[in-house]
Amino acid sequence: MRNFLRTTVLLASLLCIFMLFACAPEKISKKDAFPGMYQETTLSILVLPPINESTAADAKEYYSATIAEPLTYMGYYVFPVEVVMDVMKNEGAYDTETLMNLPPQKFKEYFGADAVMYIRITQWDTSYYVIGGHVSVGVALDLKSTTTGAELWSYKGVMRVNTSGSTSGGVGGLLAGIIVTAIKTATQDYVPVARLANAMVISTMPCGKYHPLHGQDQGSQVIKPQ
Amino acid sequence: MIRYLLLVIAATAFLLSACAHQEHIDYAWGSYSKTLYAYKKDPCNEKMQAHKDMLLKIISDSKERSIRVPPGVYAEYGYILLKEGRTAEGVQYLQLEAQTYPESQVFMQRLITQATTVKEPPPPPPLETPVKTETPPTMVKEPENQAPPPVQEVPSPQNVTAEEMPKEGQK
Numbered sequence: 392m393r394n395f396l397r398t399t400v401l402l403a404s405l406l407c408i409f410m411l412f413a414c415a416p417e418k419i420s421k422k423d424a425f426p427g428m429y430q431e432t433t434l435s436i437l438v439l440p441p442i443n444e445s446t447a448a449d450a451k452e453y454y455s456a457t458i459a460e461p462l463t464y465m466g467y468y469v470f471p472v473e474v475v476m477d478v479m480k481n482e483g484a485y486d487t488e489t490l491m492n493l494p495p496q497k498f499k500e501y502f503g504a505d506a507v508m509y510i511r512i513t514q515w516d517t518s519y520y521v522i523g524g525h526v527s528v529g530v531a532l533d534l535k536s537t538t539t540g541a542e543l544w545s546y547k548g549v550m551r552v553n554t555s556g557s558t559s560g561g562v563g564g565l566l567a568g569i570i571v572t573a574i575k576t577a578t579q580d581y582v583p584v585a586r587l588a589n590a591m592v593i594s595t596m597p598c599g600k601y602h603p604l605h606g607q608d609q610g611s612q613v614i615k616p617q
Numbered sequence: 618m619i620r621y622l623l624l625v626i627a628a629t630a631f632l633l634s635a636c637a638h639q640e641h642i643d644y645a646w647g648s649y650s651k652t653l654y655a656y657k658k659d660p661c662n663e664k665m666q667a668h669k670d671m672l673l674k675i676i677s678d679s680k681e682r683s684i685r686v687p688p689g690v691y692a693e694y695g696y697i698l699l700k701e702g703r704t705a706e707g708v709q710y711l712q713l714e715a716q717t718y719p720e721s722q723v724f725m726q727r728l729i730t731q732a733t734t735v736k737e738p739p740p741p742p743p744l745e746t747p748v749k750t751e752t753p754p755t756m757v758k759e760p761e762n763q764a765p766p767p768v769q770e771v772p773s774p775q776n777v778t779a780e781e782m783p784k785e786g787q788k
Binding site for chain 1: 640692693718720
């Protein structure tokens with residue numbers, strides 16, 4: 392009995408140590424990674440129509456349905472994404488080239504935004520093999536100040552969900568495995584995958600005004616962006 | 618021995634929880650992205666109604682739990698109403714957005730001005746002016762400009778811009 396207990400304890404301790412390691416690859420504090428975010432007080436974020444670099448033509452429309460939520464949870468005011476997209480379409484600023492030509496300052500004048508979020512959809516695809524397949528969503532996000540035009544925050548990640556049950560997400564080179572059973576059946580449903588990708592990438596942002604940790608998270612560790 | 622095991626587990630749980638968010642904001646987003654995605658996948662009246670119901674549910678749930686209505690929800694609902702021609706109601710929701718989030722005032726005011734002055738000469742300078750001169754394919758745009766699409770909801774706020782701006786985004 393005693394022997395059995397001893398082994399259990401040893402195994403449990405090893406497991407705990409392992410879990411802690413899995414939690415910590417190469418890290419950097421939020422303040423060191425994104426000093427610009429602490430110099431300016433960014434309250435409001437204008438999400439621009441995403442730039443689609445994937446092979447799926449509809450990724451742009453679909454992805455934009457998932458972005459507002461995680462940004463608001465980080466404590467920012469996010470301009471109504473759907474409304475902004477519609478206004479941009481009517482103003483002829485929905486195309487990638489047009490958007491890239493507009494100086495960030497322009498958005499302060501028109502919308503009153505403190506910062507603009509440029510989004511590139513790098514991956515949006517499904518692959519099948521004989522016994523399974525996966526859905527991948529990759530995004531690269533860039534936040535720029537509308538006052539100075541400088542980059543405040545930038546991060547990218549790829550979330551790959553195995554349609555037979557397990558998931559791996561790569562942030563800044565890290566591959567982490569988690570189980571997402573809900574996605575088992577929904578082979579073509581990108582929304583949960585996009586949400587996971589967003590959660591992973593956006594959690595590295597410094598907390599905004601509406602977040603209880605606003606101004607106190609300079610020391611929080613994030614995985615070093617590449 | 619068991620006590621030691623518990624201690625190790627407790628310590629790990631504590632350290633792991635430090636990795637996650639300790640504190641967060643409470644918003645009643647409900648299934649917002651689901652209903653929106655469903656509408657985008659299949660843009661029919663039913664799906665639009667479902668999304669509108671979701672927006673209203675987010676508002677009522679937030680009130681019930683006395684938390685702030687999430688950013689953009691009032692504005693999105695108000696904008697849909699404007700497009701449906703329910704200008705007065707739509708404007709009220711846009712004003713609610715501006716009251717809840719003063720950061721949105723500039724944009725909300727712009728939308729309200731556009732919606733309420735449809736019949737009058739074009740309001741504030743559009744976002745696009747400088748780019749128009751930069752982008753070369755003006756010839757492609759012109760014919761579209763002369764003959765705007767005939768079937769358009771009249772009271773929608775974009776009509777103001779649609780008249781003065783080429784509809785480049787529709788290509």
